Amino acid sequence: MQAILALDQGTTSTRAIAFGAGLKPLATAQVELPQHFPRPGWVEHDAGDIEVHSLRVLREAMAKAGLEPRQVAGLGITNQRETTLLWERDTGRPIGRAIVWQDRRTAETCDRLRSEEALVSARTGLLLDPYFSATKLGWLLDNTPGARAAAERGALCFGTVDCFLLHRLTEGRVHTTDATNAARTLLMDIRRGDWDEEMLALFRIPRACLPEIRDCAAEFGTTRLLGGEVAIRGMAGDQQAATIGQACFAPGMVKSTYGTGCFALLVTGEEPVASKHRLLTTIAWQLGGVRAYALEGSIFSAGATVQWLRDGLGIIAHAREAGEWAAKADPAQRVHLVPAFTGLGAPHWDAGARAALLGMTRGTTRAEICRAALESVAFQTADLLDAMRADWPAMGDCVLRVDGGMTASDWTMQFLAHLLGAPVDRPVVAETTALGAAWLAGHQAGLLPGPEAPATHWKLERRFSPTMSRDEARERHGDWKRAVGRVLG
Ligand SMILES: Nc1ncnc2c1ncn2[C@@H]1O[C@H](COP(=O)(O)OP(=O)(O)O)[C@@H](O)[C@H]1O
Numbered sequence: 127m128q129a130i131l132a133l134d135q136g137t138t139s140t141r142a143i144a145f146g147a148g149l150k151p152l153a154t155a156q157v158e159l160p161q162h163f164p165r166p167g168w169v170e171h172d173a174g175d176i177e178v179h180s181l182r183v184l185r186e187a188m189a190k191a192g193l194e195p196r197q198v199a200g201l202g203i204t205n206q207r208e209t210t211l212l213w214e215r216d217t218g219r220p221i222g223r224a225i226v227w228q229d230r231r232t233a234e235t236c237d238r239l240r241s242e243e244a245l246v247s248a249r250t251g252l253l254l255d256p257y258f259s260a261t262k263l264g265w266l267l268d269n270t271p272g273a274r275a276a277a278e279r280g281a282l283c284f285g286t287v288d289c290f291l292l293h294r295l296t297e298g299r300v301h302t303t304d305a306t307n308a309a310r311t312l313l314m315d316i317r318r319g320d321w322d323e324e325m326l327a328l329f330r331i332p333r334a335c336l337p338e339i340r341d342c343a344a345e346f347g348t349t350r351l352l353g354g355e356v357a358i359r360g361m362a363g364d365q366q367a368a369t370i371g372q373a374c375f376a377p378g379m380v381k382s383t384y385g386t387g388c389f390a391l392l393v394t395g396e397e398p399v400a401s402k403h404r405l406l407t408t409i410a411w412q413l414g415g416v417r418a419y420a421l422e423g424s425i426f427s428a429g430a431t432v433q434w435l436r437d438g439l440g441i442i443a444h445a446r447e448a449g450e451w452a453a454k455a456d457p458a459q460r461v462h463l464v465p466a467f468t469g470l471g472a473p474h475w476d477a478g479a480r481a482a483l484l485g486m487t488r489g490t491t492r493a494e495i496c497r498a499a500l501e502s503v504a505f506q507t508a509d510l511l512d513a514m515r516a517d518w519p520a521m522g523d524c525v526l527r528v529d530g531g532m533t534a535s536d537w538t539m540q541f542l543a544h545l546l547g548a549p550v551d552r553p554v555v556a557e558t559t560a561l562g563a564a565w566l567a568g569h570q571a572g573l574l575p576g577p578e579a580p581a582t583h584w585k586l587e588r589r590f591s592p593t594m595s596r597d598e599a600r601e602r603h604g605d606w607k608r609a610v611g612r613v614l615g
């Protein structure tokens with residue numbers, strides 16, 4: 127049997143899944159990743175944890191599925207994006223901890239460069255925000271004695287998590303990233319698909335520490351660390367891998383992943399679409415040297431809002447209870463929760479905004495608060511889709527394909543469909559990120575046709591259809607926008 131391995135190194139956990147024929151999941155292994163918060167606004171991961179956990183879950187998934195290395199047609203790597211690592215080229219020793227995508231320590235650097243934002247956006251498709259890698263790498267180079275000089279000599283390697291793991295899995299032989307991860311650094315010209323000299327100069331990044339950029343399906347190298355030789359054949363950032371896992375291959379298809387945060391991607395085709403509504407333009411995949419692009423909306427707090435109900439307020443004991451309470455809420459009350467716990471992402475990008483509960487009366491109970499929390503995820507998605515439609519009118523009416531832990535909430539998915547006035551489709555395989563990485567490796571191994579062929583790996587589990595009147599949906603969305611207006615600035 128020819129199996130495919132997928133490694134999904136996420137923000138809060140590291141997972142490996144072994145897939146069999148027809149990309150059917152055979153076995154899964156998972157380890158939680160410790161989070162480090164050394165100062166307010168700082169978020170770090172230990173590079174050693176990332177490496178050790180990845181090897182552990184890969185070996186465990188292979189053992190559970192009873193796989194020998196010779197039965198593995200390929201390994202696909204997918205990862206939390208933007209998180210920045212720097213390490214010694216010769217020894218692999220990390221320089222400090224990984225600076226995680228959520229880390230805000232470089233907000234001032236971004237503000238100082240604000241006059242260059244139009245140029246940065248035109249070249250990279252991104253905005254000047256600490257979310258992306260370039261200013262994090264600059265911080266590591268400036269705050270580690272000797273690092274800048276060592277990077278200029280080529281003695282240090284920069285990489286996002288995909289690139290670091292590839293270097294470690296190949297025992298230091300390969301320093302390569304893929305186009306989707308490179309597209310999140312602020313250092314890549316997304317039209318040319320290569321590092322951009324002007325961006326390197328602006329962010330003061332030495333060319334010598336950057337990896338080579340390749341397609342998402344390629345012969346990346348071979349690892350000997352899984353009990354024999356396994357070829358690494360797929361690589362993509364996790365949201366792009368989820369787009370592939372959701373088989374959103376045709377322009378106009380949209381997926382939205384609801385984990386800690388929420389990331390919606392609209393595939394727009396082989397020409398990048400510049401956003402006028404504060405969305406990101408990003409590479410969806412690169413295959414055979416040809417790039418497909420997407421518009422992306424990033425929301426920082428989706429499942430995290432439910433975690434706050436549980437761990438912060440203590441009004442639920444398990445995430446699933448939020449939906450049970452929401453179903454009991456008083457339909458006449460209009461309570462809104464704007465979950466700007468770490469600022470607001472797209473389309474507002476207001477790092478200073480803070481969360482608020484609005485519209486409460488003495489009659490408000492945990493039921494209305496739970497409902498407001500779940501509704502906030504749907505309202506934010508509606509904001510993103512409105513921005514997408516304004517940027518790319520060809521989008522028209524769409525079906526939203528959803529995945530991620532929070533899609534387990536039927537109540538939230540049903541409200542989402544009502545509000546959008548569009549069907550919301552939940553697939554059978556919820557692990558779409560790993561599925562996408564496996565698809566890339568399987569495609570490279572010659573086991574699966576390209577994106578032009580009908581996708582066989584995606585199957586519908588449940589469709590949520592809208593029944594709310596458009597007038598009511600518009601009125602509710604208007605109330606939400608007013609609530610957001612109260613926390614901005
Ligand atoms: N039934 C549910 N209702 C609402 N939220 C849920 C439910 N089940 C899980 N979640 C939320 O989903 C998130 C976990 O999803 P996951 O895709 O594993 O996230 P990540 O990959 O970002 O760690 C948690 O934040 C949790 O609060």
Ligand SMILES: O=P(O)(O)OC[C@H](O)CO
Binds near residue numbers: 206
């Ligand atoms: O690890 P996740 O699933 O929270 O995804 C993180 C994103 O890639 C950040 O851009």
